[in-house]
Amino acid sequence: MNPLRFLLFVTLPLFVLDQLTKWATVAFIPLHHEIAIIPGFFNLVHVTNTGSAFGLMRGWFNFHVLFGAVMAVVMFILLFRKSTDPLTRLASALILSGIFGNITDRILHGHVIDFLDFYVGQHHWPAFNVADSAIVVAVGLFLWTSFREGKQKPA
Secondary structure (H helix, E strand, O other): OOHHHHHHHHHHHHHHHHHHHHHHHHHHOOOOOEEEEEOOOEEEEEEEEOOOHHHOOOOOHHHHHHHHHHHHHHHHHHHHOOOOOHHHHHHHHHHHHHHHHHHHHHHHHOOEEEEEEEEEOOEEOOOEOHHHHHHHHHHHHHHHHHHHHHHHOOO
16 A cells, blocks of 8 residues: 555544544543443543653643654654555554644644543553554554564574
C-alpha cells in the first residue's frame, strides 16, 4: 500500500474516530463522572490530561505540541521513505493519527480528553483514548519489526 493510502485509510479514519468519541464524551458525560459498562472492569469516564502518558509532565503545553509536531515530521518521513516496509508504514500511520488527535485536543481545549477506563479490583489503568490506543499499538509494531529485523540480519 502506498503512503497516501495509509494516510487515507488508517490515519484519517482513526483521527476522525478519536475526535468523534471525544466529542461524544464531552457532550454526554459530565467532567469527572463515570458510566459503568462492565462493572468491575470497564467504565466510560470524562477526564482531562494536560500531561503525557500517565499524566507525566502535566502543564507542559508547549513541549507536548512541539514534541508532537517533531514526531509527526519523523513519522511522515518514515511513511514516505521508499525503503520503509509495510509494518513500519502502518505503525507510522497509527502514530500520526494519535499525534493529530491529541494535538487537536491540546489546541482546542488546552488538554487531552480521556474516556476509556479499565480496572480489575484495586488495579486501575489510567484513562486513555483512541489516539493513545493507536500510539500504543504503533509502538508495539515498531518493537516487533525491530526484533524481527534483528533476527533476519546475519550475525
